[in-house]
Amino acid sequence: MAALPSIMETTATVPDQPLLSVENISRLFGPEKGCQGVSFDLYPGEVLGIVGESGSGKSTLLSVLSGRSQPQDGVITYRGQQGEIIDLYSSSEAERRTLLRTEWGFVEQNPRDGLRMGVSAGANIGERLMAQGVRNYGVLRQEALDWLQHVEIDANRIDDLPRTFSGGMQQRLQIARNLVSSPRLVFMDEPTGGLDVSVQARLLDLLRRLVRELDLAVVIVTHDLAVARLLADRLMVMRRSRVVESGLTDQILDDPQHPYTQLLVSSVLQP
Numbered sequence: 561m562a563a564l565p566s567i568m569e570t571t572a573t574v575p576d577q578p579l580l581s582v583e584n585i586s587r588l589f590g591p592e593k594g595c596q597g598v599s600f601d602l603y604p605g606e607v608l609g610i611v612g613e614s615g616s617g618k619s620t621l622l623s624v625l626s627g628r629s630q631p632q633d634g635v636i637t638y639r640g641q642q643g644e645i646i647d648l649y650s651s652s653e654a655e656r657r658t659l660l661r662t663e664w665g666f667v668e669q670n671p672r673d674g675l676r677m678g679v680s681a682g683a684n685i686g687e688r689l690m691a692q693g694v695r696n697y698g699v700l701r702q703e704a705l706d707w708l709q710h711v712e713i714d715a716n717r718i719d720d721l722p723r724t725f726s727g728g729m730q731q732r733l734q735i736a737r738n739l740v741s742s743p744r745l746v747f748m749d750e751p752t753g754g755l756d757v758s759v760q761a762r763l764l765d766l767l768r769r770l771v772r773e774l775d776l777a778v779v780i781v782t783h784d785l786a787v788a789r790l791l792a793d794r795l796m797v798m799r800r801s802r803v804v805e806s807g808l809t810d811q812i813l814d815d816p817q818h819p820y821t822q823l824l825v826s827s828v829l830q831p
């Protein structure tokens with residue numbers, strides 16, 4: 561297999577400085593509906609899981625963190641590739657969109673929301689590279705072939721439309737489309753949701769491998785504690801719009817402190 565692209569060799573990333581700093585952000589649609597008072601730092605290469613029951617505010621928080629919806633309160637700063645500090649919501653919408661297409665990625669739960677269904681698998685992968693200025697057809701095609709291989713899709717499907725792919729393949733294609741441009745930070749919203757258990761397991765293995773090999777920082781929303789256990793270094797547990805507990809994944813899952821987390825963990829352990 562071709563080597564994965566080495567990432568960020570030229571970056572000014574300082575490992576002991578946060579990539580993303582989140583200070584007291586809130587976005588509420590009603591009392592306890594949305595997210596409020598959320599603060600944390602995310603470091604390069606770190607995987608943060610956001611867990612909690614349905615309606616606790618996970619997706620709202622993710623959309624605020626990823627620059628998709630403006631918080632009513634709080635500040636989010638991102639340390640750019642050159643070491644510059646970017647205040648996410650002081651930037652223009654165009655700047656935020658550029659960030660999402662280049663240094664960031666977003667893996668949607670439903671691959672149809674993250675893929676362009678009307679163009680080939682190869683074109684889906686090549687799009688972000690083109691946005692970064694790669695124009696050479698041979699280079700684009702080779703990158704697409706390499707990435708199909710990285711996500712375990714047969715290379716001879718390169719010219720096929722994503723709608724001819726299975727759900728698991730579409731999700732792997734979406735991952736390739738996001739990772740081809742060597743993002744430093746990837747947001748994922750229930751990336752294994754809606755897939756069969758066996759397909760989920762394979763996708764999780766793939767994600768785990770890619771996250772490690774590419775040293776990606778990830779914020780992943782999941783209601784599945786097994787997914788969180790497998791992927792996340794750290795967890796934030798949300799309930800009714802607030803973070804009720806946060807810490808190292810093993811610590812939280814093996815010795816939950818908050819009664820709600822205890823309930824969440826014990827409900828999974830029960831047959």
Ligand SMILES: Nc1ncnc2c1ncn2[C@@H]1O[C@H](COP(=O)(O)OP(=O)(O)OP(=O)(O)O)[C@@H](O)[C@H]1O
Pocket residue numbers: 589592593594612613614615616617618619620621783
């Ligand atoms: N655009 C919106 N307008 C009004 N209310 C909203 C909107 N988006 C989310 N909400 C409400 O905010 C609360 C949190 O929703 P959110 O989708 O963030 O929760 P979640 O934890 O991601 O849930 P799930 O796991 O079911 O996706 C819910 O009560 C939801 O109804």
